[in-house]
Amino acid sequence: MKKFNFENFLAIKYISSKKEEKLISLSSLLSIISIAIGVGALILVLGIMNGFDKMLESKIIGANPHIIVKNFNGTFNLDNNLIKSIKTDKLVSNVYPSLVEQCIISANGQSSGSILNGVDFNDKPYIEKYIKGNTKGIVLGKELMKAIGVRVGQNVRVTLAYSNPTAIGFSPVSFEIPVTGVFDSGMYEYDLAFSYIPLNILWQKMQTYDLINTIAINLYNPYDINKVGKYLEHILPASYYFVTWAQMNKNFFTALKLEKIAMAIILLLIIIVAAFDIMNSLTMLVMEKVKDIAILVSLGATASNIKRIFIKQGLILGIIGTAFGDFLGLTLGYLLKHYNIVSLPKQVYYITKIPVDITFTYVVIISIVSIGLCTLASLYPASKASKMNVIEVLRQ
Known part of the structure; x- marks a missing residue:
């Protein structure tokens, strides 16, 4: 019982x-x-x-490279051997060079500051999935287009925070280019700040052929940044450093x-x-x-x-x-x-x-x-x- x-x-x-x-x-x-x-x-x-x-x-992970490689000297020559070395890591899905510059984009009497990313779209960069339209001209963020009142097909003037030397001094780089695509990441801050342009066009306008200031790295798993980081510490020259997406958004x-x-x-x-x-x-x-x-x-x-x-x-x-x-x-x-x-x-x-x-x-x-x-x-x-x-x- x-x-x-x-x-x-x-x-x-x-x-x-x-x-x-x-x-x-x-x-x-x-x-x-x-x-x-x-x-x-x-x-x-x-x-x-x-x-x-x-x-x-x-x-944030989708709209940014998982790791970016920079140089303490700012711009540096495109080193295909270094890019190939980074690509040998099995955790890395894509590596591509880019030239990132601050600029002012103007149209219809309106202006807005932007971060212009010169990328080689043949390398199929991470942002390609967020772009509607083609990438033959400049691609503007969705909110940036609203801010200056432009549509796809219209021309905008891009004024870079970069000057070329001339006979009478330094002259800021400024040029007109048609808007051919829209960048829509779903993040208001990114869609307002970012713009993209083919790297060869930006090189031509700036007359800085084969010069870049960023190597963007994407991983199959964005949470493998620490493992890839240890690999980069061994292969990067002394003048190079890298920053992960977690470090960029730490605060x-x-x-x-x-x-x-x-x-x-x-x-x-x-x-x-x-x-x-x-x-x-x-x-x-x-x-x-x-x-x-x-x-x-x-x-x-x-x-x-x-x-x-x-x-x-x-x-x-x-x-x-x-x-x-x-x-x-x-x-x-x-x-x-x-x-x-x-x-x-x-x-x-x-x-x-x-x-x-x-x-x-x-x-x-x-x-x-x-x-x-x-x-x-x-x-x-x-x-x-x-x-x-x-x-x-x-x-x-």
Whole structure:
């Protein structure tokens, strides 16, 4: 015959009180609701922030080379042997030289600053998938075209922050060129700042043939940057250095991480408040069940038995509240991810649905922390119940 466990029986029984003890029962219910809301909100908010992080990361990785190689001297001669050496790494998918210059692009009486990238489109650079139209002329960012009011087919004037020596001094390089394509990465800042032009045309206008200032590297897996970085350290000459996409956006990703931690701490306070509600509820219950405890002790229950009854009650409340919270957070996350419940302005975010990415690890950690806090909250009332003077109670 299975042994009857009176500790579990009483822990469950005390959660639902009699009519005369409605206040205690209501307090337990409110504690469960508070835990559920706190856990659900924490799972959902972290899922949304994680979704935004991954979305922005994917856009940043997609619209930028994974690694760029520079020279401390600025511009340098195109070295095909160096490019071939970089390409020998099996993790590298593409390597191509480029000449990056700051410029002002003007049309229709409007001007805007831009970062002009001279690239060889025959090498099929990473940005090719974001370009609509052809690359025979200049390709402007979608937002940059709006800023200066031009369309594909119209001419723009490009004035570089570079001067050519002439008989009477230095003259800034300026030329007209038709817009033949649109760069649309989905990132407002990039679409406003970047423009692209065939490298041979830029060399011709600047009269700097075979001079570049950047070697762009793309990887099959953008997260292999550290492995490729170690390889580059061995093959690059002393005057060269490299920067990865993670280093270029370090401050941005650090800010997002700190924001996620701050939100987690704020929402964790809801669970902590709920844990205090459980402590208050159990303390009131101990005061209410003084005679019951005294009778249990007189029947042979030990202090440890009494203590475990109330610890188990706190644990049960924590498990119930956390389970409801997990269900709430996962359900809302699923609905937001798959249905357009909350619409976002596409012109601001370039997406219409809230990105949600709830990871199993987050759910497990949040659940363990929540149940742990509820169990810790039950230690004080449990200890108080176990140290009760039974003789005094029985005399009354």
